[in-house]
Amino acid sequence: MNMMPTLFGTNSCPACGRAKAWLSMHRAYYVFRDVNEPGVADLAAEMAGGASTGAVPLLVVPGAGGGVVEGFQPERYDALLRTSRTLRGDIIHTAFTGRPSGGPALGGLGVMTPAASAGWWALSTASMAASAFHGYKRNNSVGWAVVWGILGGLFPVIVPVIAFAQGYGKRAR
Secondary structure, eight states: OOOSOEEEEOTTOHHHHHHHHHHHHTTOOOEEEETTSTTHHHHHHHHHTTOOOSOSSEEEEOSTTOEEEESOOHHHHHHHHHHOHHHHOOHHHHHHHSSOSSOOGGGGOOOOOHHHHHHHHHHHHHHHHHHHHHHHHHHSOHHHHHHHHHHHHHSTTTHHHHHHHTTTTOOOO
């Protein structure tokens, strides 16, 4: 059985389009299945466990905190989003790693929260500047400053550690 949150609907249904837009806007992880495809309507009935009348859109969220929502009901979607670990991923883990825990959605890829993205940007920028300074002072070369700066931006945790181990800004012998 599919453990991913699934939105059943049709491509021509306006309410289904609003449901997909709402879920995407709230960064919810889900799979869309068109009930006009062979066997999908039976899958929807099976996943809903008899809790559906066959109307679309039908959002089925399996697992802890999951449920079934028939029709486009943003307030019920929001309640599911707050309680379901499968639909929203683990907020704390996502904030620090930029990936949902467990990683079933999108092959383990996720979207960084704005706070985590801003923090990572600040760390990368500071590391790039410090590493470029070290590269210039250590080798008296703009070329080495550029190389160290690029490496500091790409690897903001390890490159400053290497720079400090080399004596941060002290000339090479």
